[in-house]
């Protein structure tokens with residue numbers, strides 16, 4: 001760990017790591033009291049990744065958490081009560097009981113996109129968020145996370161490849177915690193460094209010690225600013241270890257004891273605390289103050305969460321569709337002149353230019369040959385029997401399908417419709 | 422023939438007129454992009470080439486690289502990115518080069534796009550459109566009618582029009598809708614039919630069927646290319662004194678139960694014609710609605726004329742056997758009329 005941040009930044013990082021851990025500790029208690037509705041996942045030992053990366057974002061930037069990124073949500077401004085209530089399926093939770101865990105978002109204020117369970121799906125979605133931010137002139141960056149296991153999905157490839165071709169301002173954090181449920185990383189990916197995946201997309205990558213929060217933050221900050229500056233997407237592999245089982249139900253006996261011990265000795269919170277004490281950025285007194293602050297906060301947040309009701313049953317029937325302006329007023333927040341993306345200024349010569357070879361031609365006009373499936377020109381096919389289809393009145397009668405009247409002899413393709421490939 | 426609108430960098434706009442189904446779709450995109458800079462188009466070969474069917478020809482020239490985006494061959498990335506854009510206030514239109522490839526993005530559509538509003542109050546105003554349907558010897562992977570996978574997904578809207586007027590008006594409505602809308606374009610119709618479309622701006626409401634032909638002896642319910650097949654059969658039936666009422670569903674989700682029920686309560690008999698395969702097709706859903714809500718009005722069985730429960734075969738002889746046609750509709754209707 002290097003000393004290069006402001007005191008405020010050092011203390012923020014410490015606070016959020018401690019808060020992250022305390023929130024999850026409290027949820028373990030709630031789980032044991034049967035107050036959590038479904039499963040409970042843990043980011044124990046990975047807090048430095050969630051906190052350090054999210055702390056590199058500005059308020060206007062976007063993030064989408066995965067299930068172990070509670071710390072990122074806290075940094076972005078989510079209240080602990082919302083995380084508790086999500087897990088408890090309460091009516092006051094962000095999804096009002098319709099989904100659990102970190103599956104919630106906030107489009108208007110915090111700029112958080114909700115994840116879904118399907119691993120990797122956020123990568124193209126956040127690519128689109130990044131592209132939209134650029135298109136609207138907002139100079140925002142989009143960030144999401146993926147596991148070592150999740151990096152084997154097809155959407156990981158499709159999403160990152162698309163982001164790369166678009167040079168989208170997008171930062172992807174690959175949390176390599178060495179396990180995907182019960183499967184070790186070497187059975188997921190035949191690479192020593194998962195950051196090498198970036199080479200396939202022609203994008204830059206970093207490898208960082210995921211248990212060193214200062215290193216995580218500094219790396220993420222550099223990546224975020226490079227992405228913001230238009231250098232395209234960046235992949236960061238943060239190396240760490242999943243200290244608990246996949247979720248509460250899993251004792252993870254498949255993990256060698258020695259391996260667990262090795263990583264327990266490298267606990268990110270303890271490491272950082274030692275660093276801060278050594279640098280005299282923290283002393284016993286502020287440490288206690290921070291602990292008291294967190295305890296008081298979480299006691300109140302838990303109290304609120306426990307008193308929130310379950311959603312009324314009929315609520316299940318509501319909200320499948322947006323009903324219009326009364327439901328959501330959707331509007332793009334332009335931060336660049338609209339004239340730049342509307343004709344005449346937006347208009348271009350639609351040709352590909354190949355360096356060293358000049359340009360090809362634009363698309364060929366209305367009578368250009370089109371893909372197989374329709375080789376009949378309109379005039380010929382529909383000329384006289386096509387009538388008005390106006391106003392929901394009886395439709396234009398179309399040229400008869402060759403099948404409907406003619407007797408087609410086996411093996412004789414109908415003459416009017418030649419397939420062209 | 423006048424140049425279709427949108428062609429050329431300084432594209433003089435000449436909307437409306439007698440246009441093909443395909444031109445109607447192009448006009449809808451052109452006009453919506455002209456009207457609202459939040460509308461963008463993404464897909465494979467949609468820009469410089471103008472789309473495999475030339476549906477987006479001229480749009481790049483007019484609206485530029487940022488708004489007409491040639492993507493890699495990555496259906497999940499196209500749909501996923503469009504979803505992300507829609508969260509930021511844009512209204513992306515995604516083209517699937519052939520609608521068959523939409524299932525490559527099945528997970529993104531059914532899990533991400535469709536569930537967002539219900540789960541976390543996140544509307545996703547986006548359109549997914551592309552050429553669908555058979556009868557053109559496209560073979561098993563270029564002829565699909567995948568509408569029912571999506572009709573089974575709460576949160577989506579599914580449109581499958583049959584006329585240029587509706588195609589344009591419904592596509593414009595889809596772009597303006599705050600929900601994800603799937604818009605299927607039967608490629609057999611692209612250049613085979615023409616119709617008048619108004620010069621002035623208009624939309625056709627999503628979720629409303631239309632009576633294409635009035636009749637009293639039985640109701641034929643259909644949509645897309647089979648709409649025309651059904652009308653043709655209805656003409657032949659009329660010559661035998663059977664007056665069929667023909668309903669064009671236009672939207673499959675949400676389904677317009679009222680128009681269906683009103684007609685069947687009048688004719689007391691119902692025949693459903695779809696090009697989609699038989700099992701799990703919309704006819705089954707319509708049958709259930711009639712049994713629940715019009716049981717006492719039915720004077721005969723619900724009859725289905727559909728494609729076979731097989732993949733779409735390639736050889737013309739096989740495909741023609743696979744598909745419904747006017748003759749099959751005619752015979753089934755005659756049979757039903759006897760009840």
Ligand SMILES: Cc1ncc(C[n+]2csc(CCOP(=O)(O)OP(=O)(O)O)c2C)c(N)n1
Pocket residue numbers: 068117118119146147148149150151153177179180181242246
């Ligand atoms: C596409 C998909 N397949 C399977 C699952 C079930 N599943 C949930 S988490 C998980 C393991 C994930 O491992 P990794 O990506 O390394 O993340 P970690 O749990 O280590 O944080 C699996 C298989 C899923 N959520 N999504």
Ligand SMILES: [Mg+2]
Pocket residue numbers: 147148149175176177178179180181242
């Ligand atoms: Mg893992």
